[in-house]
Amino acid sequence: QVQLQESGPGxxxxxxxxxxxxxxxxxxxxxxxxxxxxxxxxxGKGLEWIGYIYHSGRTYYNPSLKSRVIMSVDTSKxxxxxxxxxxxxxxxxxxxxxxxxxxxxxxxxxQGTPVTVS
Amino acid sequence: DIxxxxxPSILSASVGDRITITCRASHTVSSWLAWYQQKxxxxxxxLIYRASSFESGVPSRFSGNGSGTEFTLTISSxxxxxxxxxxxxxxxxxxxxxxxxVEIK
Numbered sequence: 001q002v003q004l005q006e007s008g009p010g011x012x013x014x015x016x017x018x019x020x021x022x023x024x025x026x027x028x029x030x031x032x033x034x035x036x037x038x039x040x041x042x043x044g045k046g047l048e049w050i051g052y053i054y055h056s057g058r059t060y061y062n063p064s065l066k067s068r069v070i071m072s073v074d075t076s077k078x079x080x081x082x083x084x085x086x087x088x089x090x091x092x093x094x095x096x097x098x099x100x101x102x103x104x105x106x107x108x109x110x111q112g113t114p115v116t117v118s
Numbered sequence: 119d120i121x122x123x124x125x126p127s128i129l130s131a132s133v134g135d136r137i138t139i140t141c142r143a144s145h146t147v148s149s150w151l152a153w154y155q156q157k158x159x160x161x162x163x164x165l166i167y168r169a170s171s172f173e174s175g176v177p178s179r180f181s182g183n184g185s186g187t188e189f190t191l192t193i194s195s196x197x198x199x200x201x202x203x204x205x206x207x208x209x210x211x212x213x214x215x216x217x218x219x220v221e222i223k
Contacts, residue, residue: 037212046205046214046215046216046217047154047156047162047205047207047214047217048214049207049212049213049214052212060212062212063119096161096162098161100209102209103167103168104152104164104167104168104173105152105154105164105167105207105209106152106154106162106164106207107164107167107173109161109162109163110161111160111161112161
């Protein structure tokens with residue numbers, strides 16, 4: 001059974017770059033058929049999709065965040081990453097990674113990692 | 119951008135009630151619509167995909183319906199474990215609704 005686990009700094013300073021990693025266990029990113037997503041949730045608010053990356057490296061970002069987002073995948077480590085630049089307090093949120101397919105939506109989620117920009 | 123609008127934002131109900139949450143899309147998403155349940159401090163959990171297909175392990179009291187721009191999630195008999203926030207998501211371009219909190223009346 002595939003499991004996802006986010007890791008990264010809990011606290012980042014404004015204007016800096018947030019770097020998060022999602023480790024995939026129990027399945028291979030390279031097997032194909034899935035997109036690997038980042039989603040965030042501001043405190044007390046709803047879910048915001050940030051974007052996804054395919055194992056080939058193809059990416060698709062939320063247009064509202066596209067200018068500040070960089071995603072990458074490392075198939076040798078079975079993990080994928082998010083970089084978010086030019087941070088402000090508005091980027092304070094819980095960040096989730098999730099697996100999705102074009103037919104099923106997001107069926108596997110990480111537990112989430114809280115990030116504070118201050 | 120496809121905007122997703124859920125109603126109501128908050129739904130007060132009792133154990134045993136039948137409840138329905140509505141999700142409307144600003145443009146057609148065909149049947150590319152999923153429903154998630156989220157409890158405080160936890161990641162969302164997929165309940166329904168392709169508008170009406172059950173994710174494995176989801177109780178049969180949950181059902182999804184709709185296509186195009188209007189969708190519903192129904193819980194036929196609300197159980198204590200069902201008090202949570204529910205989100206719809208279209209996966210043509212991956213936007214979420216704003217959520218519906220189901221609370222105890």
